[in-house]
Amino acid sequence: MSVATVSHLTVRYGTKTAIDDLSVEFPSGCVGLLGANGAGKTTLLNTLLGFLHPKVGDCQVLGLNVATDPLKIRQRVGLMPERDCHIPGMNAVTFVAYAGELAGMPAPEAMRRAHEMLEYVELGEERYRNVETYSTGMKQRIKLAQALVHGPKLIFLDEPTNGLDPAGRDHMLKLVRSISHGKDVSVIVSSHILPDIERVCDSVVVLRTGRLSQQGSVASLQQTEGRQIDVELRLPSPEFLAAMVRRGAEVISDTGSRCRLRLEKDDPGREVFAAALEARAEVRGFKPAMRSLEDVFMEAAE
């Protein structure tokens, strides 16, 4: 089931086309939205929230039309923006409760929920501090808390790990993973940091200059074309590579003692060991080759 559907969407800023005839479906779960700077990620999120009004195309979020039901959509959706944002002069618990009230929650419910959310993002001890005095990591977490307070079914996270130190990043990713799995909440994460997406997302959508470049589950995108294997030797061995080529393999990459080979045979392990024996090379390990999301991203950007 898809949580957001975009059909033939075109968004222009004056003469510049930010999104060009884009059609894509975001499945439920945790979806990564990838793309280089200017690829149209933030424009797409802004369009899905009804902040922008494109003349061409149709967008549906949680089964509601963005053009006709933007308020109903925003009732069911939470946004954690990329930029720092807070209500000036409020402490954390007042801010999050206020965000809940803006979403229609009665004041006592909003306050109770604000306490819950601040505990959830581990800001419970700091809840009475003015948000303006928070560190970058704390500001990221309070943005998440205000996005979650009204119990949305879909959350847009725009660069959630921006400016975080490794510990803060790890914590944020755990939170994102936790929200998006087993809580009946879907998450769309826009990020440049590919390992983050790889860690938390089940599927990805890759944009390139406003168009869909690639889409699929992380596992399927990481699969290599044909039958590819990564082989690690104890020492670099040109003889081993030559023996593999004689057995019909194609060398995809060769970085010292590691190499990636394409070999269209049913039992590549047998061929690897036979070639190693012939070349008197010592095999430390081999496994089916997987592409990193960085490879996918770079391919999409080319």
Place this chain on the structure above:
Amino acid sequence: MSQLSAPLPGGAPISDISYRDYNGPLHTRAIRWWIVAAAGMRMLTRRPGFWILSALSLMPYLSAGLLFYFQSLGAQLGQLTPPYPVGQKYAGHFWGALEWQQLSLFLIALMIGAGSIAADNRTNALLVYLSKPLTKGDYLLGKWMGVFLTLFLIALVPALVLYAYCLISFRTKGFLTEEPLLILRLIGAAAMPALIHASLLLGFSAWSKTPRLSGALYAGIYMVGGFVSQVIGLIVYRGDLSEGILLRHMSIGGIISGLTQQIYGFTILTRGFHRSRGVEVLALDPPVLWITVAVAAGLVVTGIVAARTKIQAVEVIRG
């Protein structure tokens, strides 16, 4: 061990910090502007400056009350109370108190209005507001009402207290029969400064990211505009206060003053000096009604339209 003191498996419910969905009640969208307005007013009440200015704004009505009190004791207060005709006696005092209150209302307006949207612009708070089920109109109405209601109440409450005092003390002396519409007039007059300050300040505030800058700009226009209109009026009409009334009211403060005088419906009696006629009592009518109303409406609409134009969740730069 009693049931209550027995440890709960997995800890007490309070220790459950896992994420839970919210399926509780939700208010209709119709009152969401009030949440914005109430939050603005709540934050204002935490500022000591607000209470000091509010206390200062009571002084004119307190003085008018004391004047009425001493008059009722038979004191001779001729220099302090111009000889207003029957039907304008109380209106004159109420208008005078409101006029005197203008400065503190203006300062309170600056305190709440200058930062109302500018501070949100500075902290990107509009993204928080508009990512919730809230329209630009809800947000603007909430901000406007926050400023308007505060100023309106500060202007209205002391006027109502004074009215109540007069009602109790002077009912038998023609208070109700001579000026039966006074209660409506004072409500209408109290709304005028609130209406104009709220609208214009929101316009200034929406176009700035610095509350102090928008406040300074508004204060500058208010002060300089008032000074310039007075000076031009005096130069053009050679110091004759009975002439050029409309011209002397062509400023933010002047328009507020003219409107409230129209609402109280009375003629100011003041002592003036004329080169040929010497010292004389001048009767200053309010400025022309339709022009005053048109200028006031123009100021209000300009302020609101300016604010609405600038309120956006995301800034779109068109290439």
